[in-house]
Amino acid sequence: MTVLDFINRLLGREKPSGTMARQRLQLVLAHDRSDLNPELLDQMRREILEVVQRYVEIDIESCDVSLETEDRVTALLANLPIKRTREFPLPIGSGSGSGIGSGSGPAALALDRGTRTDTSAQRPAAGAETSALAGPSASLVPGTTEPGDPPAGIQP
Amino acid sequence: MGKTTLTANLGIALARLGKTVAVLDADFGLRNLDLLLGLENRIIYTAQEVLATTCRLDQALVKHKQQPNLALLPAGNPRMLEWLTPEDMQTITGLLAERSDYVLIDAPAGIEQGFKNAAAAAREAIVITTPEVSAVRDADRVIGLLATMDVKPVQLVLNRVRPKMMANQEMLSVDDVTDILALPLLGLVQEDERVIVSTNRGEPLTLEDNPSPAGQAYLNIASRLCGEEIPLIDPSKKRHGLRARLINKLRKTTGLF
Incomplete structure (x- = not known):
């Protein structure tokens, strides 16, 4: 993690990438699973x-x-x-x-x-x-x- | 991600627990189980000859030197993929099951015919994945297919876990993956450089007496399969003592180090 990342995180500008990964996965899986x-x-x-x-x-x-x-x-x-x-x-x-x-x-x-x-x-x-x-x-x-x-x- | 490594290590670990184990390399296209077990030079016959009844099963099985409880049935020629049917796989696993406590089938990557053959012969399944979006998505497809093929129970092993990145929330957490895939967790394997060393040598980590973290994780998985209760500890939350807890708290709020 760079200093810039850290500052962005402190200021709440950027979500941690793990959270993004979770959200993106849930969305894509809802589509995959429905298969319609x-x-x-x-x-x-x-x-x-x-x-x-x-x-x-x-x-x-x-x-x-x-x-x-x-x-x-x-x-x-x-x-x-x-x-x-x-x-x-x-x-x-x-x-x-x-x-x-x-x-x-x-x-x-x-x-x-x-x-x-x-x-x-x-x-x-x-x-x-x-x-x-x-x-x-x-x-x-x-x-x-x-x-x-x-x-x-x-x-x- | 890590199917063959899991099969090799789990096979050795189960053999060390006194079980008779047969490992079957069902990845005919890209076979590697022999290499990870260090048995590549001792193969004479393969599953192909067993199916064609040109040799007996015990002639084709390759026993592990240090753990004679474990035997490998090597994958045949890649061209086997063209004619192999799910029934053939069931025949082979049926023969293996007669003479062993556990039959481990190393499935090929993907969800094509090779995978379907392997799944047709399986009673239950272990899905191994890494905490990355693409791998978890693929795992979800595999779990969906296993459900339609009536393979159960299906358990999850999370591979290449990086505790630091998880604590920093720069990686899908253990809970994220188990929630999304809705499977019971059978094991957590940390990212471990020793895995590479062990594959270089053809000596699975579970052969060692003082195994590295990943080796210990594989041993724990084997014990859990045998019904032993070993607590699963999320390595990203594993810090004890006041000072460590303070550091952990600081790390969580700031996301630093």
Whole structure:
């Protein structure tokens, strides 16, 4: 350890490399152990949401599906806040479920944004929200348009 | 990191404890166990001839001169890798197990077919790694594979431990590695120059009557395998007495010396 290292350590500028090694390892091992690429994880997430949505209305905005590893055991953690339960489960591949399940990556992303604007604007209107979910994703997001649009609208 | 050295030293240590031991060099590509045991000049037949039944097992086994309880079954031609199957390995280890208390298999590096062959023939495993990120990551892969092959228990030996660097937190600590890999610790081997001297001579450290720190660590591992309880002391925390504790405290807070 050089004098400069020592001074840096005293001033708290630099973490000891052992601590860095531990943190970096834990991160890389969490990925190694899960052995699922992000694409597959995303697909699984969408399919899980599809199934759950058939039975209950969930707050898509605050849904969180992730992998966590502790003590060599990798667990799939899903946190899906329920808004209300459905009286009758929707048939397979119908309604809001199909929109999410069959949608490709970007479409699903757009759906998420769509629900976000919906839920913040009018919470009690659950019917409107599900219909919006079922519709095509492109027509769904009037508020969050491409970055080029707003300036063009403002200028005149 | 250090598989062959561990196999050689553990083999001798177990033999000294009165056990009959067979060591099998499963690293057909890069065989070295014969060299570390100092038996390279006495090889006549190898595992290859035993499998082909062109010789008997006892003809191929090379007994250690000072520790006749230990016998080596040398690795055959590197081309064995092309046709050797996990079943072949099970056959060989089965033959060895009939006549010995312990069969130690020195696995090749990597996680390819050679490793899988060796693991298929193993009942339990010892994973040896050094406290460095790349080695620990590799060990994690190996442990994952062993779990899928139903080899258990798996125990950990931490090799080339540098107490000073660990105390300075400039190295992964013993606790870091055992936490991350979640394996029971079987032994701690300190970095020791004597290891190089012993490999130069082909005389494992555990042959000595007053072994160096690494030699003692290997002897302790052998005793633990035999069921003896020997406490594991983390060398980075091993300082006693008031003065030593003060120095240790100073060292920890400042990270100096």
